[in-house]
Amino acid sequence: MGGACSRKRDLLDEDALHRSGRYSKSSSAKWLLLTLPRCNSNVSVREQGKCPSLMDLCLAKVREDIKKYGSFSVLPRDISQLIFNELVTSHCLNDVSLEAFRDCALQDILIGEYPGVKDGWIGIVSSQGESLLSLDISCSDVTDTGLSLLKKCPNVQSLKCNYCDQISDYGLGHLSGLSNLTSLSFKRSNAITADGMRAFTNLVNLVNLDLERCLKIHGGLVHLKDLKKLESLNIKYCNCITDADIGSISGLTSLKELQMSCCKITDAGTTQLKGLSKLAHLNLEGCPLTAACLKVISGFPSMMFLNLSRCSISDDGSENFSALQKLKVLQKLKVLNLGFNNISDACLVHLKDLINLESLNFDSCSIGNEGLLNLKGLLKLKSLELSDTGVGSNGLSHLSGLSNLESINLSFTSVTDGGLRKLSGLTSIKSLNLDSRLITDAGLAAITSLTGLTHLDLFGARITDFGTNYLKHFKNLQSLELCGGFITDAGVKNIKDLKSLTQLNLSQNSHLTDKTLELISGLTGLTSLNVSNSRITNTGLRHLKPLKNLRLLTLESCKVTANEMKKLQLSALPNLLSVRPE
Template sequence: MGGACSRKRNLLDEDDLRRSGRYSKSGSSKWLLFMLPRCSSNVAVPGQGMCPSLMELCVAKIRDDIKKYSSFSMLPRDISQQIFNELVESHCLNDVTLEAFRDCALQDIHVGEYPGVKDSWMNIVSSQGQSLLSLDISCSDVTDSGLESVQRCSNVQSLKCNYCDHISDYGLEHISGLSNLTSLSFKKSNAITAEGMRALANLVNLVNLDLERCLKIHGGLIHLKDLKKLESLNIRYCNCITDADMEPLSGLTNLKELQVSSCKVTDAGIAHLKGLSKIAHLNLEGCPISAACLDVISGFSSLVFLNLCRCGISDDGSEGFSGLQKLKFLNLGFNNISDACLVHLKDLIKLESLNLDSCKIGDEGLLNLKGLVQLKFLELSDTDVGSNGLNHLSGLSNLESINLSFTSVTDDGLRKLSALTSIRSLNLDARQITDAGLTAITSLTGLTHLDLFGARITDFGTNCFRYFKNLQSLEVCGGSITDAGVKNIKELKTLSLLNLSQNCHLTDKTLELISGLTALTSLNVSNSRITNAGLQHLKPLKNLRSLTLESCKVTANEIKKLQLAALPNLVSFRPE
């Protein structure tokens, strides 16, 4: 939202929207300085620490004095839009203050997940008339009756009604005339059925449609067959969807993104998609398909994203992967593939992300990845990969993230990664990693995320942390670290997440040592010797949102006191 006036919109004639009175919607905002009382020095403004703009000062002043204003309809539209956005962001919009925006010709009303949105608000929404271009009422109590008001806003291009439990097929009928809609989202709308989807057949300009978790739409996709401009369709987690539902999609030749994960679609259903040559993003995670579907998928010449996680893919038929020459993202996690499948990936030289989580991959298979020099993200968690296999990765100079948790990689293997200085994120099963292994990767000075699950790291090993000055996330769980080792963490000022759980020798001194890490948003020191007395050291951590101190000598009552007194952003804590 924000400066909506700067967008290029072609549907409206500004002359038709000008109102009688002193100021038009396209007028200058300079007059606002003279209209408003002078801002006092204690006015709260966004961007503290920086010089606020004149507009920020004015909008902040209006927000603070909002009860003095009964209507903003005389303001230029860009200003009334910014005031509206500010009230939403600061949670100052309510039944009373909303009334001031009647007939303001707002272009964007985004109140998704905002508390208290109901049918009565829709009357103000509809008063924006043809000016309104974007509306988000997700997670609201708006009903079919309230949605009827949107019919007056015939130029709406984007409408989001996600998680609106009170909107049904009848509500869809109310929006069937909004022919300018290009984006429509009804996630988890269980009252919408296949019959109600008839209303979507009139939305001929629809480009993006999201029906994720709509569980009663089996048979309804037939009403989309004439939406020739549709480029993106999301029907993830609609477990009612079967092969028969894929057939109506066969004529949507402009479709570029299709998400069908966790549905009942099989190889036979994928066959209906054969002619959709423009598909670039295909998500079939959790669908009961086999590698045989690659006969069709390999014909998608524009495909760059393919998710086949948890599909039951095996080596049989995996030669079809070799035809996906433009592929950049491939997720094969939790499938029955082995090193034999990786042979057919070696020519996918444009791959940037490869997920092999929990596959039967070993050291020999990694030889086929040697030439994938564009790889940035590699997931090898819970595979049979060991230290020898990492030899084949030593030339992947663009690698930014690698997950080796639940593998048999040892200290010696880490030495083979030491030259990959582009790595930013590293996950290790530290049951095989000692202080020596940590020393071997001190050359990875660009690390922002380091996860040492089941660590065997001692206080001596924590000396290595001083090399990782860019760390934003550090997890050293289940190790032998004491308060002395935490001294090597206290200088990591960029940390936003710190997990020291299962280090049973940590005491209240640890909380004192990390009290200067003011960027922390998440802290976990469970299963330690932390007590209620140590909580006082957390008071400087004003950004903390999550605090976990399970199995410590800490009570929920004391954490609540700390929350009320010093940690206003804390929204999740344990014990609770």
């Protein structure tokens, strides 16, 4: 949050700030130490076991005594900013404590998803005046009335109003004077229509505009045609957008990123993008396209990210083969997603010259072992998605030279334990997904050389308690899914020492008991835990009390009650946001 004292900004009149007494000097911390009460030695700090800095101690003390302070306006701005950020992070900001920040010249007020934000809060926000540079009120109850108060903050550069359903076209009109805005986001704002987008016409300095899931903006893109500095436009999941809208943005020659997933854009629509020569990031996932669109896409020499997943691209004819071959000219391409298309082995020959590829997705395509031969030269490849393809154990031998590979998904393939041995030399792998009933303890033994693994998904694999012994080789594991149904409390003993774990899924193992919760009670870094379909009872819940970082807890089909889980949440797990069953 914030961090104002470390950033250089161009729009502020520093002389005016000095005249008002709001300084931003390196001696601010010393000033705070002289003016705040002495901190008690028992002040709690966020990271137990680590020596806190003097600033941490001061902020903790202010948070503890927040009711004693009526105003922070006399403090240096960077200190006020740090105190504000601390209250937001610790969820201690409310209607009363917020009042202390009136006229504090804060630069950043990032309260997106914070509970209770409403029009009254914007009065305090607007009191920051010309100092305010960044505001996030996403998921709030702010209305058009609240938005009108931002006229007092003409230097705002970044504004996020995602999921603000009470802001309408009328509210957008209040933004037309904020000509210094460079970044504006209104994700999933259903009240915004094409007519309301007239307010964007004057925002000539906009660089980033996010209108994801705004479902009533068909015809509104015409109001963007003069935003010549626009580099990024997100209209994903706006299924109202059609080919007729694309002509309105064809002249935005500064565009580098265009997100249009699940819009109604066809091959004809893509032809109107020809002039966007700087386009480097193009997302057309789920659009009704064919391979013919690649003729246009091949004309973007700066293209680095291309997502054509879930389109209607096929390689079943000579004309389409010719179109796919056009991709060869995109030598800067780093990320290519062709998942859920009718792509076969014959298609992959057209990709072997894209030697700068770092990520390649063939999820649910019709490729097999022979097609992987064309990937041998992609030595920069870091991520490879082969889920639900015809790839088997023999095909993995073609990947043996990809020494930079960090992530590979082999779920729902015919890869067996023996095939996994062919991955043993790829020691850069950090993420491995092996959802398959074909994988057993022997497969886990075959990959023990991959000691850098941080994510291991064995959902559905037939790993037994004996096989969990091999997990000791993966000391860096942060995420583990082991849901085949063969694990008992005895196997969990081999998991309890994986201290780096933040996500653990042991669901579907019906023999696990309360003993499992006792065993993992030392994994204090866990943020997500799933032990559904087990024999866990209300009695075992007490073992979860040390897991203070837990945010997601799932115990579906266990012998626990929603009432007892709620008690646990209120009494011992303050960070728990999602509990199932509720």
